Amino acid sequence: MAVITLQTFFIAGFGLAAIGFGVAVFRTSSMMRSALALLFSQTALGAMFLAMQVEFLGVLQIMMMATEMSIMAIFMVMFMMDPGGLGAMEMTHQKRLSILAGVVGTLFIAGIALFTSWGAVIATAPPAAQQTHDLGIELLGRSMLIFETAGVTILTAMIAATAIALPSLQRNPHHEP
Amino acid sequence: MTTLLIISALLVGAYLVAVLEAWLANGRFRLTGPLWATVALLGRESIVPRTPDRLFFETAPVLLLVAAVLAAAVLPLSPSLIIANMATGALFINAALAYVLVALLMAGWGPDGAYALIGGWRFLGQVIAYSMLVVMPITAVAMRAESLLTTDIVLSQSGVWNIVYQPLGFVLFFVASLAVAFLPPFDLPTAGGELAGGVEAEYTGSRLAVFRLGRMVLIVSLAAATTVFYLGGWLGPVLPPWAWSAVKILAVSAAMLLIGHTLPRVRETQLLAWCWKLGIPLALLNIFIVGVLVLIWL
Numbered sequence: 061m062a063v064i065t066l067q068t069f070f071i072a073g074f075g076l077a078a079i080g081f082g083v084a085v086f087r088t089s090s091m092m093r094s095a096l097a098l099l100f101s102q103t104a105l106g107a108m109f110l111a112m113q114v115e116f117l118g119v120l121q122i123m124m125m126a127t128e129m130s131i132m133a134i135f136m137v138m139f140m141m142d143p144g145g146l147g148a149m150e151m152t153h154q155k156r157l158s159i160l161a162g163v164v165g166t167l168f169i170a171g172i173a174l175f176t177s178w179g180a181v182i183a184t185a186p187p188a189a190q191q192t193h194d195l196g197i198e199l200l201g202r203s204m205l206i207f208e209t210a211g212v213t214i215l216t217a218m219i220a221a222t223a224i225a226l227p228s229l230q231r232n233p234h235h236e237p
Numbered sequence: 238m239t240t241l242l243i244i245s246a247l248l249v250g251a252y253l254v255a256v257l258e259a260w261l262a263n264g265r266f267r268l269t270g271p272l273w274a275t276v277a278l279l280g281r282e283s284i285v286p287r288t289p290d291r292l293f294f295e296t297a298p299v300l301l302l303v304a305a306v307l308a309a310a311v312l313p314l315s316p317s318l319i320i321a322n323m324a325t326g327a328l329f330i331n332a333a334l335a336y337v338l339v340a341l342l343m344a345g346w347g348p349d350g351a352y353a354l355i356g357g358w359r360f361l362g363q364v365i366a367y368s369m370l371v372v373m374p375i376t377a378v379a380m381r382a383e384s385l386l387t388t389d390i391v392l393s394q395s396g397v398w399n400i401v402y403q404p405l406g407f408v409l410f411f412v413a414s415l416a417v418a419f420l421p422p423f424d425l426p427t428a429g430g431e432l433a434g435g436v437e438a439e440y441t442g443s444r445l446a447v448f449r450l451g452r453m454v455l456i457v458s459l460a461a462a463t464t465v466f467y468l469g470g471w472l473g474p475v476l477p478p479w480a481w482s483a484v485k486i487l488a489v490s491a492a493m494l495l496i497g498h499t500l501p502r503v504r505e506t507q508l509l510a511w512c513w514k515l516g517i518p519l520a521l522l523n524i525f526i527v528g529v530l531v532l533i534w535l
Contacts, residue, residue, distance in 0.1 A: 096343070116328070120332075122335075123332035127338060187324065189385075191324075192385060
């Protein structure tokens with residue numbers, strides 16, 4: 061039987077915290093609580109990376125999610141008719157379909173985790189500075205095309221979204237409200 | 238021991254910043270002023286608004302303080318005086334500062350008050366304006382040091398300080414750090430005279446004391462970051478390294494407070510427009526210039 065090391069303990073702890081906050085996202089009616097629960101779920105994932113000695117990815121995850129989830133919060137508050145959750149509004153719908161999708165998704169991910177050949181486990185992680193260097197080389201080599209494609213796609217979406225949000229000059233040439 | 242020393246240094250720094258701020262605000266230099274202000278705050282009742290989101294209301298001041306302390310944890314006061322010399326230090330400080338936003342959103346939403354709410358969401362807009370101006374100048378600093386270790390960043394300036402090597406980056410980072418600490422002219426989330434304190438408006442007593450302490454520590458942390466990234470950190474003749482750090486950090490803090498004191502408050506739309514149309518292109522130009530300098534000169 062494998063000995064539970066401190067590292068395993070922390071990985072499991074942060075993992076459970078991530079799941080706990082993830083559940084909290086759907087257990088509250090307040091959009092703000094929901095968004096920030098998702099934020100802290102993602103932060104716990106970042107902490108898991110740190111516990112797994114993947115420093116750069118961990119810090120990056122913790123940094124990115126704080127801003128991104130906060131921006132998501134304002135959209136959730138804007139678009140829900142009861143953002144504070146004070147009116148006891150029913151937030152769930154299509155329950156059976158959701159449960160089915162959840163179970164299938166979980167099985168699919170568990171299948172990937174179990175049936176992928178992950179290769180040999182590295183006994184000691186390379187030093188953090190080396191990892192950052194290796195990640196940089198990876199991003200500018202093999203993975204460059206993927207990242208550039210994703211980047212350009214996001215940029216296109218941002219420009220399109222801004223263009224849609226602008227009041228149309230043709231429809232309203234004199235900027236009248 | 239190091240942790241204890243640095244946290245004490247942060248508290249002393251925060252106290253001195255509070256003295257400076259009071260001096261600038263009411264023109265009287267009183268070394269004991271913040272002490273009495275704290276005693277008064279702790280002695281007062283800390284009122285909870287009628288229908289708060291209690292969790293956020295209680296967490297916000299503490300989270301602000303924790304974020305500010307964590308930001309300082311990766312900054313060296315001397316070659317050995319650093320809490321955590323992380324291989325990703327220059328990135329970690331951004332991660333810590335990102336939670337200032339979370340704290341302010343919580344402080345805005347928590348009390349269920351109109352002024353606080355507007356203040357909180359304003360800061361979200363402010364983050365969208367300044368965040369690139371924090372990250373991109375740090376990128377250029379790390380490029381020169383060829384490392385994200387903050388101690389390496391200081392050592393990379395042993396010949397020429399970054400304020401001379403990349404002055405554009407310094408100006409951008411300095412302006413952005415005023416915005417991070419929501420100091421005037423970027424005090425949009427608190428906005429005295431307009432939002433009646435904004436995110437601070439509903440806090441009283443001990444909770445307000447923690448909130449104010451968090452903000453003071455944040456100012457010191459940002460001044461320490463400016464010192465490490467642009468002013469050669471602990472480097473300097475005659476005086477011991479920690480003394481140089483202390484002198485520089487206090488000077489930067491004073492400059493942060495003084496500059497804000499002389500400028501009118503910026504409007505949210507103006508801030509966003511300036512940051513995106515002027516700030517980000519300048520930050521990219523700074524990265525380009527530093528890239529060329531690193532290649533041809535080192």
